[in-house]
Amino acid sequence: MIMPKISAPNEIQSLDVFLHDLKVGTIVRTPGDFNAFSLETEYRKLGKPPIVSLSFRSANGGLRNDPKPTLHALPAFFANMLPEERLREAMEKHHAGKVRPGNDFDLLAALGGDLPGAVRVLPTDGSATSPPPGAAGAIQARFSLAGVQMKLSVMKNTGKEGGLTLRIGDGQGQYIAKFPSTNHIGLSENEFAMLALSEALGMEVPERELVDKSDFEGIPEEFNTLSTGKVLLVKRFDRGAKGTRIHIEDFAQIFGLPPSRKYDGASYHDIANALNVAVSMEAAIEFVRRLAFTALIGNGDMHLKNWSTIYPGDGLTPALAPVYDVLSSVPYLPKDQMALSLGGEKPFKALTPIVWRKFSNRARLPEKAVLLAVEEVVASVNAHWWKLPERGVVPTSVLQRIDDHVRMMSNVLNPD
Structure with missing residues (x-):
């Protein structure tokens, strides 16, 4: 098996954007730290293209012109896929030396294989941004969950041992693990109860449960809140059977x-x-x-x-x-x-x-x-x-x- 070339995220200059397996566009770094996104010509030619974003649609139902390049930041659609505040700081620290603090393009290149929803963003040259799972130098946390709370994508193990495993950037995480806050008592329990109340009102709510941190295998130190409270486990509604993306x-x-x-x-x-x-x-x-x-x-x-x-x-x-x-x-x-x-x-x-x-x-x-x-x-x-x-x-x-x-x-x- 031929191993792909490994490139550090801060060395990547161009990223291809896929919706499921359909290439829909490209993001390119330009001189002066501008980031330019363009929709693929073949995607534009489709009679009824699957929706990437309603923001790309014009009033008449067609596709808008490509957005203007943005300075020091990604176009809004992609910027909103990245973690924020403390969660972003933890992810940047986890990728230290390969992702520059505050650099959206670097972080998207590092996390693009496991974004929320069905969009994937991969290096245009076919390289990988980390060795495969288990290889020397592999980075454990390579998934992006937008927002500020300390959370990671996990999978339930089957068999006698049970437990929960952090996914390693392969997009197969079935659940979001929300770790307890050191500042706000009972945050996980609070949300757990409110989700149950939402469901009692007939609202569509994902499956959830409260678990202990001891149920997890190897929480990266950057994501461990050190709180002794419960972890809220919520089933991802952007993942279907066998890890299919929605x-x-x-x-x-x-x-x-x-x-x-x-x-x-x-x-x-x-x-x-x-x-x-x-x-x-x-x-x-x-x-x-x-x-x-x-x-x-x-x-x-x-x-x-x-x-x-x-x-x-x-x-x-x-x-x-x-x-x-x-x-x-x-x-x-x-x-x-x-x-x-x-x-x-x-x-x-x-x-x-x-x-x-x-x-x-x-x-x-x-x-x-x-x-x-x-x-x-x-x-x-x-x-x-x-x-x-x-x-x-x-x-x-x-x-x-x-x-x-x-x-x-x-x-x-x-x-x-």
Whole structure:
């Protein structure tokens, strides 16, 4: 077997972009540290090309011109596939000497074989950025999970031994392992309970469980939070049977905004309107239900990157992706508010029916349908939350603050 040439990520000058096995474009480093992305001519010629990003589509349904080269950063669609903040720092440290701190192209070259969704980004010259698993010099953590929380892609082992193994850049990780926070008590348990509540409300939610860090084999030191709390294991909805990839994109990608704009680049009515146009009215109203749930539990972190579309099957038709990254933030940030503007407001206490009417008008959704969706969520949460078995795993101090917020917001959202 002939081994491919090994190139350090910071030496790669051109990356080919694939959606599944279809080459859709190329990213090239140009002099002066500009990054240029161009769609493949053959992809443009397809009568009904599978969707890479709604941001690449023009108003008439065709494909837009290639974006202008970006200085010191990747085009928004690719920049949003990379980890952020502490998770990015850990990944850069893990690839020290081969990925320059803050360099998007380097990091994408290192992680491009296992990105969220069905996009892969590989060196144009056919080289590899790391030796194969088990070889000398192989880098263990080569997967990209966008966001800031310390998390890695893992696979459950079968057989007598069981346990969980970190995947080594082969795209076969079935689960996301979210490691506990050293700053926020019960974060994993909080999210575990909120995912269970979402499911009780009939929302599409991935499988999940709480596990111990001792169940893992070899957590890289850069990703070990040193917390003694539980690890939240969530099944990846962008991976199907036998590791098949399912394409997804978040709303920062859809709106063509860099990760730095995830809190101020758009409002909730923009997401609702986009879903109404690109997916269906039903998807937009389901988004409203999830939005009311966000306000009711006090989740102040549902920014543009925490809402996504998914492209199952032939990849031609978008759908609203399952619920993810839902937890109550108010136990840790008592003065927290909505991540984006809703009807011109962000404070939870301001989200009265009048504000939801403003939201429905801006989103171009039927006012009655929006208000009914909000009322239904309030009733359903109160019917399930107080007797939900998963309440028992949430630390008492955290649970009390969630309970207080749910009671308060039930009266705000549905005062009658």
